[in-house]
């Protein structure tokens with residue numbers, strides 16, 4: 001089961017309510033420092049020490065209509081990494097502002113973070129005053145946007161079913177149907193397929209797939225990807241030696257469709 005290290009508070013869905021911030025960070029010292037600084041600013045703060053707990057909280061927030069106004073997101077997290085979490089939220093149509101807080105300082109990392117839908121990117125080590133100021137700016141923008149939305153928070157749309165030819169993937173149910181029959185995929189195979197189907201025809205290198213599906217903690221080599229692709233093809237393709245779904249792009253990697 002998921003456990004929270006700070007009890008959840010209930011929302012007051014009026015426009016004048018206290019802004020709610022979710023901090024997703026596995027380093028306890030940073031987490032506590034952020035909680036202190038943000039609570040001092042008058043925000044309500046909830047924390048999650050890993051990606052999966054954060055997902056649980058965000059899913060709860062959909063059902064009881066509690067909604068976070070801002071997420072501060074570390075990238076290197078246990079279980080579900082920050083990039084995946086960010087990508088998933090955007091894919092689900094969740095418009096919550098996201099500020100990535102990461103030790104990954106390269107331009108590529110920053111661009112990638114913003115490309116998957118983050119609104120701001122702060123590099124560790126960071127100045128707490130600057131971070132609080134950036135949070136305030138993001139919340140101000142969010143507040144201004146909400147002012148023009150008569151119902152307050154935007155509804156979170158249902159995750160659409162992904163379909164290509166005879167393969168159908170339902171993210172809501174984590175189910176895959178192939179030619180009308182349920183396919184029994186391992187979690188990694190499912191994750192690979194979901195990624196492929198979310199970005200049809202996009203070419204992925206093995207390293208990118210490892211990053212997306214296995215995450216930062218992966219130990220092993222890119223052969224792992226090939227093995228999983230082979231298993232996945234056996235479950236999807238009519239003829240795995242002549243694949244029509246997962247296509248090898250010679251010298252680059254794989255694409256779907």
Ligand code: CA
Pocket residue numbers: 025026027074075076077
């Ligand atoms: Ca971390």
